[in-house]
Amino acid sequence: MNYIKEYQNKLMTADDAARTVKNGDFVMYPHFAIKTPLLDEALAMRKMELEDVKINFVTLTYMPEVIKADPEGEVFIFRDGSFSAATRGFCKMGIPIVAIPSLYHEAGRNYEIEQLKHDVLFLAVTPMDDKGYFNLGPSSSYIVDMIKERGGIGRSMKIFVEVNAKLPRVPGDNHVHISQVDGIIEGEPEDMMAIPKIPPTAVDKKIAEHIMSEMVDGACLQLGIGGMPNYVGSMLADSDFKDLGCHTEMFVDAYMDLYNAGKLTNKRKNIDVGKSVFTFAMGSRKLYEFLSNNLEVECRSVSYTNNPFIIAQNHNVFSICSCIAVDMMGNVSSESVGYKQISATGGQWDYHYASMHSNGGKGFVCMPSTKKDHKGNVTSNIVPSLPVGTQISVACNTTNYVVTEYGAVNIKGLSMWERVESLVSIAHPDFREEILQAAAKAGIWRRSNKR
Structure with a gap:
């Protein structure tokens, strides 16, 4: 099949995607060193319009725009599945970020629980291949489990992908098909965040x-x-x-x-x-x-x-x-x-x-x-x-x-x-x-x- 027409039909701006977020929604951000800067900025701009939006991170490595826009957590409720040095630093600044206790291998299954089902998923992806697949780069984590239709999650959750031409394409089961995607945002090419080696003592x-x-x-x-x-x-x-x-x-x-x-x-x-x-x-x-x-x-x-x-x-x-x-x-x-x-x-x-x-x-x-x-x-x-x-x-x-x-x-x-x-x-x-x-x-x- 030629997926170019479907791609064009699903192409939208980050603002269009962010406007789908409603009061009380659960929003999942990309995990670890991967970012969706346009989607993050667009959601942050909606602070004055929203209430009680829960945002999940996993091992924050940067300061998202939603945190900069709402450091008191009045509108956005920040949760991190694994506290990082960055998360600890934000907490010291008084930014309310709460932990999510979990065994990592069970994390995907946790989101089958009714009260934890997500409404919106932001993903950073490589450009689409000729089979209609976007690659998630070097981070599958439990995002792949959320995308799959197990427990009906994939059918009820909106998925927006921000294309980053510099994201490495890594073999594995870390991909999402265009048929599963609700919107495509063409982002700026951006290198993944490099994490320096910690020298041994x-x-x-x-x-x-x-x-x-x-x-x-x-x-x-x-x-x-x-x-x-x-x-x-x-x-x-x-x-x-x-x-x-x-x-x-x-x-x-x-x-x-x-x-x-x-x-x-x-x-x-x-x-x-x-x-x-x-x-x-x-x-x-x-x-x-x-x-x-x-x-x-x-x-x-x-x-x-x-x-x-x-x-x-x-x-x-x-x-x-x-x-x-x-x-x-x-x-x-x-x-x-x-x-x-x-x-x-x-x-x-x-x-x-x-x-x-x-x-x-x-x-x-x-x-x-x-x-x-x-x-x-x-x-x-x-x-x-x-x-x-x-x-x-x-x-x-x-x-x-x-x-x-x-x-x-x-x-x-x-x-x-x-x-x-x-x-x-x-x-x-x-x-x-x-x-x-x-x-x-x-x-x-x-x-x-x-x-």
Whole structure:
């Protein structure tokens, strides 16, 4: 079929699209480092005409025009599925942004719930191909799940696409057909936002060394965000390990470096053999160029990439993520300190759980042993108990390896007192006795337990 006529019929201005938003509507913005600047600006211009419009982001990397237009959140209600450094900064400025607790692999299914069904979806897309498809670039996330007609969402939700000729076209199931689109806005060509690498600290390097001591040939890697996971990738690129695989939530520069070093072959994977599979990418412009039209990568829906029962079909899944704190029983928090939101569960639980069900797999949650506040006070990140209101990202009965600069311990299957001793062994020496005393007071450790 020739889709040019349908394209012309659906061509409109961003103002036309924004005028379809009604009071009380749910609007979904593109995820991560992808933007729809014209649609965002047009919706912001309607502030004085609207009430109670809920806007969902996922890991904000920029300040949208709707936030600039309504920093008090009087008209637009801002929600972020995964707090980022930008989101935290906005909150410090007094901009009301609320978190959405969720396991990432379930996010698409969550939007089948009646009260969460979206009315409008803004998408950034590549130019249409000759089959009538627009590509979503390096971000499938759960947008693809929302587009599909599962639960009737695709039939009831208006979809507006803003065409960006500079968006990389990435293989996978990250596309939308013109027949599913309600309006097309021809935007200005704009490079994707580049995310700089976070340089590893001396502590990050020590943590990475502990993980490297557990590594095996053919490991299927999930690297989380931050300096430490990327440094693991750099160490692997310079190592003798071979035939590594990639099945991950986030595709970062480290995977490109591993591929260029000949270490990332995906040959030993049990599914998607020969392919690096991910649901979104953030990194350098060089990374986006690497992904463009690369037939050795696939950007897939998060309901696929983060499904623990799909991930675990691969052998030797190594999930490497950062966390904020761990209590003496092994409960892991990666998203809040008390009620203060820092990040989100994201795919940490998905991959940590999957790694334990993968033949030879290992899940690592990593952190420095201590942190320092703005006054210079140093406290332990391994604590007797987490502050009231802290969200548990990985519960103690799921936790596998915990890693600090002092070592890596596998606490899976250990009794309470054994967990205390293992975690104390990788705590900062200045805080070990304090944790033991708290455990003794709680009745879950006594000195006679020591072997």
